[in-house]
Amino acid sequence: MGKSQSKQELLPGTLDMLILKSLTRGVMHGYGIVEHIRSLSDDVLRVEEGSLYPALQRLQMQGLIASEWGHSVNNRRARYYRLTATGRKQLGLVESSFERLIAAISRVMKPARETP
Amino acid sequence: MLLLIRRVIAFCRRERLDRELAEEIQLHLELRRRSLVENGMPPADAEREARRQFGNLTVIRERSRDYWGSVAVTSFFQDLKFGARMLARSPGLCAVVVLTIAFGAGLNSAVFLQFNDAFLRSPDLTNAETLVWLDDGGQRTGGTTYPDYVDYRDRVAAIDFAAFTGGGNRKPAASAEAQGIDVALASGNYFQVLQAPAALGRTFVPSEDLPPLGTAVAVLSDGYWARQFGRSPDVLGRTIDLNFKPFTIVGVMPPGFSGAGRRGTTAFPPDVWVPMWCQPMLEPGSNLLRGRTMWWGLQAIGRLRQDAGIPQARAQVATVAAALDAEYPGQRHPRAPWVWGVTHFDSRVLRGEEAVMLGIAGAATMLVMLIACGNVAGLLLARAAARQQEIAIRLSLGASRVRIIRQFLAEGLTLALAGTVFGLIVAGWMTGIVSGGAASIDGRILLYAAFLTVVATISAGWLPAVQASRTALHPDMTRSHPARIGRLRASLVGIEVAISLVLLLTAALLLRGVARANVVDPGMPVDQLLAISIDANRHGYEGARLDAMVREARRQIESIPAVRSTALVSPAPFSGARASTGVRRGDQLDAQGVTSFTAAVSPEFLGVADLPIVHGRWLSGTSDEEVVINESLAARLWPDGSPLGQRLTTGDFNRQSYVVVGVARDDPYAELRHQHEPFLFRPGRSGTILVRTSGPAAGVARSATAVVKQLDTRLTVSAALPADRIAEDRGAGRRLVSAAAGMGGLALLIALGGIAAIASHSVSLRTREIGIRMALGARRFDAVALIVRRALAPVAIGVAAGLVIASLVSRLLERQLYGVSALDPVSFTGTVLFLFLAAAVAAWLPARRAARVDPITALRHE
Numbered sequence: 001m002g003k004s005q006s007k008q009e010l011l012p013g014t015l016d017m018l019i020l021k022s023l024t025r026g027v028m029h030g031y032g033i034v035e036h037i038r039s040l041s042d043d044v045l046r047v048e049e050g051s052l053y054p055a056l057q058r059l060q061m062q063g064l065i066a067s068e069w070g071h072s073v074n075n076r077r078a079r080y081y082r083l084t085a086t087g088r089k090q091l092g093l094v095e096s097s098f099e100r101l102i103a104a105i106s107r108v109m110k111p112a113r114e115t116p
Numbered sequence: 117m118l119l120l121i122r123r124v125i126a127f128c129r130r131e132r133l134d135r136e137l138a139e140e141i142q143l144h145l146e147l148r149r150r151s152l153v154e155n156g157m158p159p160a161d162a163e164r165e166a167r168r169q170f171g172n173l174t175v176i177r178e179r180s181r182d183y184w185g186s187v188a189v190t191s192f193f194q195d196l197k198f199g200a201r202m203l204a205r206s207p208g209l210c211a212v213v214v215l216t217i218a219f220g221a222g223l224n225s226a227v228f229l230q231f232n233d234a235f236l237r238s239p240d241l242t243n244a245e246t247l248v249w250l251d252d253g254g255q256r257t258g259g260t261t262y263p264d265y266v267d268y269r270d271r272v273a274a275i276d277f278a279a280f281t282g283g284g285n286r287k288p289a290a291s292a293e294a295q296g297i298d299v300a301l302a303s304g305n306y307f308q309v310l311q312a313p314a315a316l317g318r319t320f321v322p323s324e325d326l327p328p329l330g331t332a333v334a335v336l337s338d339g340y341w342a343r344q345f346g347r348s349p350d351v352l353g354r355t356i357d358l359n360f361k362p363f364t365i366v367g368v369m370p371p372g373f374s375g376a377g378r379r380g381t382t383a384f385p386p387d388v389w390v391p392m393w394c395q396p397m398l399e400p401g402s403n404l405l406r407g408r409t410m411w412w413g414l415q416a417i418g419r420l421r422q423d424a425g426i427p428q429a430r431a432q433v434a435t436v437a438a439a440l441d442a443e444y445p446g447q448r449h450p451r452a453p454w455v456w457g458v459t460h461f462d463s464r465v466l467r468g469e470e471a472v473m474l475g476i477a478g479a480a481t482m483l484v485m486l487i488a489c490g491n492v493a494g495l496l497l498a499r500a501a502a503r504q505q506e507i508a509i510r511l512s513l514g515a516s517r518v519r520i521i522r523q524f525l526a527e528g529l530t531l532a533l534a535g536t537v538f539g540l541i542v543a544g545w546m547t548g549i550v551s552g553g554a555a556s557i558d559g560r561i562l563l564y565a566a567f568l569t570v571v572a573t574i575s576a577g578w579l580p581a582v583q584a585s586r587t588a589l590h591p592d593m594t595r596s597h598p599a600r601i602g603r604l605r606a607s608l609v610g611i612e613v614a615i616s617l618v619l620l621l622t623a624a625l626l627l628r629g630v631a632r633a634n635v636v637d638p639g640m641p642v643d644q645l646l647a648i649s650i651d652a653n654r655h656g657y658e659g660a661r662l663d664a665m666v667r668e669a670r671r672q673i674e675s676i677p678a679v680r681s682t683a684l685v686s687p688a689p690f691s692g693a694r695a696s697t698g699v700r701r702g703d704q705l706d707a708q709g710v711t712s713f714t715a716a717v718s719p720e721f722l723g724v725a726d727l728p729i730v731h732g733r734w735l736s737g738t739s740d741e742e743v744v745i746n747e748s749l750a751a752r753l754w755p756d757g758s759p760l761g762q763r764l765t766t767g768d769f770n771r772q773s774y775v776v777v778g779v780a781r782d783d784p785y786a787e788l789r790h791q792h793e794p795f796l797f798r799p800g801r802s803g804t805i806l807v808r809t810s811g812p813a814a815g816v817a818r819s820a821t822a823v824v825k826q827l828d829t830r831l832t833v834s835a836a837l838p839a840d841r842i843a844e845d846r847g848a849g850r851r852l853v854s855a856a857a858g859m860g861g862l863a864l865l866i867a868l869g870g871i872a873a874i875a876s877h878s879v880s881l882r883t884r885e886i887g888i889r890m891a892l893g894a895r896r897f898d899a900v901a902l903i904v905r906r907a908l909a910p911v912a913i914g915v916a917a918g919l920v921i922a923s924l925v926s927r928l929l930e931r932q933l934y935g936v937s938a939l940d941p942v943s944f945t946g947t948v949l950f951l952f953l954a955a956a957v958a959a960w961l962p963a964r965r966a967a968r969v970d971p972i973t974a975l976r977h978e
Binding site for chain 1: 122126136137139140141143144146147148169170171172173175176177179180
């Protein structure tokens with residue numbers, strides 16, 4: 001499965017958060033979400049493109065996002081996803097716990113970097 | 117919940133969703149390709165690169181589908197299909213497994229069929245939902261007494277009560293008819309309450325049944341009408357003789373009608389219904405319609421009046437019961453009656469010995485089912501071990517452990533389903549043979565079968581499934597874990613052995629009981645005893661006239677050459693009738709009384725029954741204050757001291773005081789199994805005439821009834837042989853033993869199969885070890901012993917556990933044991949030895965293969 005040294009693999013569970021966060025910018029189709037994540041993270045975060053779709057199905061089942069069919073720029077049928085109210089609330093929760101986690105990890109990592 | 121609904125909706129629309137996903141992915145690939153081309157990649161490479169970046173298309177679509185639930189379903193069918201294919205590859209194993217499950221499930225279903233018929237099936241009655249049972253809470257058999265029934269009928273506004281008895285086979289000994297007629301008693305309103313009209317003629321009218329008066333009419337069942345009268349329509353108005361009394365036939369019931377049927381028994385239609393007032397006529401010498409402490413199988417069924425509900429009916433019945441308690445102090449025990457719909461199952465009906473027997477049968481069959489499942493689990497475990505390579509491959513190709521477990525459970529389900537269906541067929545066939553009646557399949561039974569299937573699937577499939585899913589992904593995939601699986605199988609066999617031991621011990625104890633019953637000395641010379649009942653009080657004989665008539669009857673009987681002597685006794689020994697009373701020491705009147713069987717006898721009883729008196733003397737016949745008690749009662753009342761000359765009182769209400777003049781040896785005076793139950797003889801001068809003959813009593817029956825009949829041709833005289841009753845009693849015990857022995861034997865057979873399978877499997881596993889041992893000089897015997905010893909270790913543990921369980925359970929059987937101890941050492945040692953021997957043989961048969969192991973081949977093998 002396409003692994004590349006320079007690209008960072010996602011922490012487990014963060015894909016959902018990234019999708020939800022991306023959708024706060026408005027409706028997007030699947031390819032758009034992938035590109036959005038990639039460009040915002042300066043190509044560091046690379047979603048394994050295929051794995052996006054099962055995640056989208058799951059989030060839809062959980063009622064965090066909704067979708068409808070529309071037309072893309074070049075006039076092809078495309079499915080557009082948007083954040084639901086529940087999704088927005090969920091994102092808030094995930095975001096804050098993620099921030100706490102990152103803060104905790106960096107507190108642990110910092111002294112280790114200073115000692116040598 | 118919402119998630120579930122979305123999933124269901126998604127599942128229904130799965131094909132559309134699948135198409136849409138494909139379209140979406142197509143777009144994605146297309147956009148990616150374009151962006152790559154724009155960045156300067158050659159179009160052909162861009163196509164490939166887009167797919168590469170996207171990842172495994174199939175996996176992604178599968179995983180997406182997971183969220184709309186279709187995978188679970190389709191993969192379930194895949195599992196089943198794959199399972200069936202795998203099973204088809206080992207038809208021998210499958211046959212054994214299916215048969216084993218079929219056996220366990222069949223036995224279980226058979227018992228459940230009986231239970232369902234007796235307790236759960238709603239009776240086949242018109243508007244059954246408004247019919248209720250009344251249980252006056254008086255005795256273990258349920259039902260009520262006649263005077264109480266009358267009071268409930270008259271005072272409970274919410275319910276129309278009717279009373280009836282089950283059909284009793286009344287076989288008038290002197291009747292010309294060879295076969296007895298099954299006669300049931302019914303109150304005059306019985307058919308109205310049941311809303312059952314006659315097919316021909318009419319049913320009773322209430323005015324025909326006004327105890328103690330009434331009209332001698334009879335309603336026939338369809339079966340009897342066909343058998344006896346060939347469905348002749350002119351049967352109405354003709355008479356049939358029951359106990360020499362003519363009854364006018366007024367109606368015939370339709371074919372499907374079998375009456376309300378006693379609760380807790382399968383309803384078989386009696387031949388004939390006669391009004392309730394006829395009871396004393398049919399059972400001469402007894403009037404069961406009087407007395408509020410007499411339970412004799414009278415049942416009350418009622419129809420809820422319009423707008424009345426069960427709660428209201430219960431409240432009214434409770435009020436009446438409280439009123440009766442207050443109105444008849446000292447004449448009846450206070451009771452807590454209960455009313456429930458006939459279509460409902462109420463656990464209160466499960467009382468008495470029937471319930472115990474049913475419980476034992478249910479538990480025993482469940483145990484057999486578990487043994488069967490244990491064996492199947494053992495077999496499947498071995499198979500799981502053999503399939504480790506296949507599973508390791510599946511795991512390494514990305515199958516989840518859950519999926520592997522599901523695969524095994526699907527296989528288990530296939531086997532369990534086949535087994536249960538087969539078992540159900542066998543059960544229908546078995547009950548058809550056992551009860552002769554057709555126990556029909558209904559929804560409840562199918563539900564029960566489904567339950568058994570689940571039990572079998574889980575108990576037989578779970579262990580192997582979990583075991584298989586633990587398969588480690590060793591680089592060397594052929595490695596297996598014989599040790600762990602061996603331990604699991606061993607514990608299964610241990611459990612099986614424990615269960616078989618319990619069942620076999622039950623059988624052994626019952627067998628000892630029957631053996632004891634066969635050698636239990638009835639004490640009296642039963643072959644030379646004849647009990648003559650006369651319904652004199654039905655024909656105006658009372659007081660001195662009655663005494664004179666009975667005296668004359670005895671004189672006539674004694675004048676028959678083959679008769680040695682006669683006595684009066686009530687109730688007669690070995691007649692099925694029993695009387696019991698509370699007995700208290702004269703100096704401890706407030707103490708809890710000892711319940712003792714009792715009989716009122718005339719002084720001649722001593723000679724007629726050859727009664728052995730061990731202390732003191734027999735009743736003098738001149739005092740009504742004397743009693744003779746048996747050794748058991750003496751020991752209970754006066755554990756340290758002589759009872760002779762001591763006073764005691766009998767009865768809980770109408771207390772009577774007596775002086776003990778003698779102690780009789782512990783003999784079974786009423787029933788064989790009562791040898792060591794308390795018994796008390798008190799003076800009496802009425803009841804059955806017990807005749808002692810010099811030759812076989814059966815030969816005298818006809819002449820004895822004839823001479824009494826000459827005194828008054830209106831009299832109904834019946835003769836009964838105590839020896840018949842004893843034979844019947846012994847026969848019943850034998851049936852119980854064969855049932856328990858059959859079940860225990862089959863359980864053992866299954867367990868032995870498990871032991872043999874283990875031994876056989878361990879021979880294959882240890883071929884190499886045995887080869888080495890032999891190469892180092894071990895004898896063939898050692899090789900066999902090694903295998904047998906290993907196989908017997910779980911047996912020993914199982915036996916130990918089984919002994920503990922059995923010693924706790926066997927107490928429940930005490931009543932069936934005729935005085936054999938529930939911890940009878942002979943049964944216990946015998947069963948354990950037998951089981952060990954059988955287990956050793958079962959292990960030895962496959963272990964012989966170990967002796968044939970050729971060291972050279974064995975070592976070259978791996």
